[in-house]
Amino acid sequence: MESSEDDGGEPLSRLAEWRDVTPLPQDDGPNPVAPIAYKEEFRETMDYFRAIYKADERSPRALRLTRRAIHLNPGNYTVWHFRRLVLEALNSDLDEELDFIQRIANSNSKNYQLWHHRRWVVERLGTNARVKELHLIKSILSLDAKNYHAWSHRQWVLQALGGWEDELDYCQQLLEEDIFNNSAWNQRYFVVTRSPLLGGLTAMRASEVRYTVEAILANPNNECPWRYLRGLYKDDIESLVNNHEISSVCLKVINTKSDYIFALKMLLDLVCYGLQPCQEFRDAVVALWTSDSRPLDPDLATAICGILEHVDSMRASYWIWRKNKLPVAA
């Protein structure tokens, strides 16, 4: 059984255990392009690994060696592969394997091999591993709440093993910590649309709109809730246009005369979808226009494009294109 202590880092050539092995040096091919110069410890470990790998030795010491190699270079996918072969051959305790991965996960949280290895282990453990897994991912996300690998893994765990009960609350908590966390908004959408415990998008829509509107009012320059809001309506444009809460939040933000770019964009989209805005909207938009030299276009949508071209000048080409795409006023 593999020792749970971390490797002491003693040179392998000095250990009695490895006396029978002839380490294999790196073969850079018949004409090496440029032989890579290695750190000594790394070089020695990999020389021994190559020997074991070539001999296909799936033993306890091979397992310990892969641990050492992974510590030195967790990006080395061949070592992870071989470790899996050894774990299978030895029928090793996979709960201990999870502990091993957990110990190196913090400093290697963006490593593809680590996450995939973790999934491989969890697949074998099944639903029993669920709680521990969701907990581990939370701890990684507490260090970096936008870690793409962690989120991808979390989605897989939920779909493969369940555990949806607390997920919406978890998203809520993350958004309270950082309302700008796009990953948490994406996960929220994931839960609302896919959780077998909730009623589905249409059933959840009203409460989600309220939540999102609040988030928008707190930070109108936050890209995420605006996209989320649009996403809640998927292809149901009619309901989007008819929900006064949405046009109303646009108006509120525009009236503050600050951080209104996304609000204007949403209003533009609503008008293009068929919203018939009342005078209040026109007044609010006109109030944004401070130039005396050029009058604002009487058509609301055109006027909005004109303003955005000016205040979001980095994307001026986009706003000009939007303006040109507008149906010609009768």
Added chain:
Amino acid sequence: MADASFGFSTLQMGELAIGKHVHYILSVEKKKDSFESVVMDHLRMNGAYWGLTTLDLLGKLDSVNADEVLSWIMACQHESGGFSGNIGHDPHILYTLSAVQVLALFNKLDVLDIDKVATYITGLQNEDGSFSGDMWGEVDTRFSYIAICCLSILRCLDKINVEKAVSYILSCKNLDGGFGCTPGGESHAGQIFCCVGALAITGSLHHVDKDLLGWWLCERQVKSGGLNGRPEKLPDVCYSWWVLSSLIMIDRVHWIDKEKLVKFILDCQDLENGGISDRPDDAVDVFHTYFGVAGLSLLEYPGLKAVDPAYALPVDVVNRIFFGR
């Protein structure tokens, strides 16, 4: 390798230090005891692709010995037909594409047993149309792009189930118009490049809502002029490739401020030692050097070869593959 032949002189702010970057790439593999050399061992095939494609874009591919590179690449091919990241490693779809791309750079695709490579890749397609990275089964839309790009270069795309491959990619489309790594995964510029590239190569771009995605992509440009990969994240030079090539493929690149982006990329150069980093004043690496140069090529920066946004190879290489027989 004499430095004088590259002829660099004092550079003003805001210029591409071509000579320095060539020197950097050629020297990076020889750096002793650097952390980078240690971690690059297993993904040397990717590193070769990034470095050599950059050299080609800078017009300096002849700075390396093609024969040495090619014999090393072929030594990385396995019985299964797949290529590994380096000698003594296991095959993976990632390194198989890089190997094929480098062979394409040197116009040596004919050394390949194409059926062998194709067999490896087709064997990685799953029932639902997705692709695994290798025998261990990791699934990601990156691998869909790789499979499609690789087989397209080898002129045998019909060996996979293209319809299913496309439908899997579309199942990863999100409501913001973007794509994630798997269905439901957050839209991410890197994944978007892979999905849009795969759809472009298979002639399936009509499935993309170009206006919606185009707006999401142009919103990646932040005040500094750089591009991020997701909302509310920091800009990174590599997104100059992922976002830009995606915008070009859907014909919406005019929606970003090109001048500001050029300036951002140039600010990420290490003008002393060569190389480009993820953002100004950070450490450089070959990965970001490639994406910075490739991004500048897409922005039509003078003195660079044109790069194909879908195949991520110089345009003349792509033309040679498809028209130069």
